[in-house]
Amino acid sequence: QKEVEQNSGPLSVPEGAIASLNCTYSDRGSQSFFWYRQYSGKSPELIMSIYSNGDKEDGRFTAQLNKASQYVSLLIRDSQPSDSATYLCAPQPNTNAGKSTFGDGTTLTVKP
Amino acid sequence: GAGVSQSPRYKVAKRGQDVALRCDPISGHVSLFWYQQALGQGPEFLTYFQNEAQLDKSGLPSDRFFAERPEGSVSTLKIQRTQQEDSAVYLCASSSIRVGYGYTFGSGTRLTVV
Numbered sequence: 001q002k003e004v005e006q007n008s009g010p011l012s013v014p015e016g017a018i019a020s021l022n023c024t025y026s027d028r029g030s031q032s033f034f035w036y037r038q039y040s041g042k043s044p045e046l047i048m049s050i051y052s053n054g055d056k057e058d059g060r061f062t063a064q065l066n067k068a069s070q071y072v073s074l075l076i077r078d079s080q081p082s083d084s085a086t087y088l089c090a091p092q093p094n095t096n097a098g099k100s101t102f103g104d105g106t107t108l109t110v111k112p
Numbered sequence: 113g114a115g116v117s118q119s120p121r122y123k124v125a126k127r128g129q130d131v132a133l134r135c136d137p138i139s140g141h142v143s144l145f146w147y148q149q150a151l152g153q154g155p156e157f158l159t160y161f162q163n164e165a166q167l168d169k170s171g172l173p174s175d176r177f178f179a180e181r182p183e184g185s186v187s188t189l190k191i192q193r194t195q196q197e198d199s200a201v202y203l204c205a206s207s208s209i210r211v212g213y214g215y216t217f218g219s220g221t222r223l224t225v226v
Contacts, residue, residue: 004154032214034214034215036214036215042219043203043217043218043219043220044155044203044215044217045217046214046215046216049214088154088155090214092214099145099157099160099168100145100157100214100215101157102147102154102155102156103154104152104153104154105153105154
């Protein structure tokens with residue numbers, strides 16, 4: 001079992017719809033959780049971080065965290081074609097020498 | 113600088129050749145990470161520096177891989193006697209020392225071994 005599991009997709013949604021991206025992780029020591037967006041041929045870009053159970057909203061993006069279930073998700077409201085990318089989930093331990101472990105990502109396509 | 117700078121952007125190496133990949137992190141970011149990303153997969157951890165100290169090199173796939181950051185700023189990832197399986201994108205990322213900060217990635221170096 002991989003440390004970080006994401007549905008590989010591809011996930012396809014129509015423009016204006018809600019896209020839901022899910023991630024489960026195995027390391028209970030994970031304390032910080034990050035979502036990165038990676039456009040084809042580009043490097044990952046940090047878009048959301050969440051540290052506490054519950055929801056965190058930033059514009060059209062909402063991250064949800066449930067540490068008991070070891071589950072983190074990303075919701076994208078009013079999806080736009082420009083949101084088409086691969087989304088990487090990356091938990092990180094709360095230590096001074098912590099490194100993020102990345103999932104393989106979910107590829108999202110938003111159709112006009 | 114304003115962002116993480118990596119060079120070269122692309123590198124083609126003949127099998128058996130040595131290569132050196134450079135990373136210049138964001139000024140003031142003491143944490144520096146190297147990742148390897150194969151097509152269709154997420155980044156895989158290689159090694160981590162805090163200033164000049166290499167705190168974790170557990171992800172380096174073999175003793176042909178070596179990384180250094182002698183003055184706590186620029187880092188170099190060296191691959192000796194390259195093999196075809198080394199072909200990948202090598203990503204460098206830097207981060208604030210404060211725990212729980214995410215990464216800023218460089219543009220990556222795409223290495224192709226022929």
